[in-house]
Amino acid sequence: MTFAHSLKRFGVGAVVAGALVGATAAGAVAADPPAKLTLPATDITPVAAKVTSAEPAVNGVEALPKALAEAKAVYAKTRDYSGYMVRQERVGGKLQPEQTAEIRVRTEPLAIYTKTLAPKPLLGQELAYMAGKKDDKVRVRAAGIAGVGGFVTVSADDPKANVDSRHKITDTGIGAMLKRVDAAMDAEKKAKTSPQILVGEYTFDNRPCTRYEVFCERAHMSRYAYRVVVYFDRELKLPVRMEAYDAPKGAEASGELIECVSFVSLKVNGGLGDAVFEK
Numbered sequence: 001m002t003f004a005h006s007l008k009r010f011g012v013g014a015v016v017a018g019a020l021v022g023a024t025a026a027g028a029v030a031a032d033p034p035a036k037l038t039l040p041a042t043d044i045t046p047v048a049a050k051v052t053s054a055e056p057a058v059n060g061v062e063a064l065p066k067a068l069a070e071a072k073a074v075y076a077k078t079r080d081y082s083g084y085m086v087r088q089e090r091v092g093g094k095l096q097p098e099q100t101a102e103i104r105v106r107t108e109p110l111a112i113y114t115k116t117l118a119p120k121p122l123l124g125q126e127l128a129y130m131a132g133k134k135d136d137k138v139r140v141r142a143a144g145i146a147g148v149g150g151f152v153t154v155s156a157d158d159p160k161a162n163v164d165s166r167h168k169i170t171d172t173g174i175g176a177m178l179k180r181v182d183a184a185m186d187a188e189k190k191a192k193t194s195p196q197i198l199v200g201e202y203t204f205d206n207r208p209c210t211r212y213e214v215f216c217e218r219a220h221m222s223r224y225a226y227r228v229v230v231y232f233d234r235e236l237k238l239p240v241r242m243e244a245y246d247a248p249k250g251a252e253a254s255g256e257l258i259e260c261v262s263f264v265s266l267k268v269n270g271g272l273g274d275a276v277f278e279k
Helices: 003-009 014-026 060-076 174-190
Strands: 080-091 099-106 111-118 126-130 138-141 152-154 196-204 207-215 227-233 239-245 257-268
Touching: 060 174, 060 196, 060 207, 174 227, 174 239, 174 257, 196 227, 207 239
Parallel strands: none
Antiparallel strands: 080 099, 080 257, 099 111, 111 126, 126 138, 138 152, 196 207, 207 227, 227 239, 239 257
16 A cells, blocks of 8 residues: 555545655656645554553552452441352362352351352361350251261361361351452561552442452562452442452463452341241
């Protein structure tokens, strides 16, 4: 494509283009230097190649602490919630199968009940805990044949109450997730690091959420994870999903998953009584 054709393509006047073509074809050489050509200011960037933002950029370093503070204030007023918990964790260096469970939580005094729906080996496992009851221990009904005898009482750190999980039942739920994210950010602050924080608007569980992706690149003894991703439900103002990853190794595009936990189909302040948790 000639220069003149390029000019025509991007909207420069046909008269200017024609003059340039005529001079070139005749091979004319002017005795005096030609007058300086002034082209009209023209935006020649194709529309499809332009990058625009649908919303103003958000300063994640300022926004995430505000989101955490708001979530803590909202959670402090939350009496109870129910729904489903989906989690996958790396335990002992091995990524465990994804677990799905019904979950019921009363925030004060803390009471938690879960019933596992998947994977099949854990189908039917039930855990129940009420702060200050049963000597602060957990009631457990194992999956399958092992659970035929009903519930047994074990300590919160007993393996029976923590199958394929990094966390005790007392460290389970939205409140525990909020504490983990808050503690991770506090550790970075104390280590005087400067995490990168990306912010975006996403949909999760068919609900609008604000997603914060935190890169804690500098290693230190208290670092929770290299990358932490947390989704805050824009209506509930609570965190509903969290992912944590190790640093990438070698040619890896992203690091190994440490843990991922989500809460879906949430119902808040439904009025859960003791009967839900007494097993």
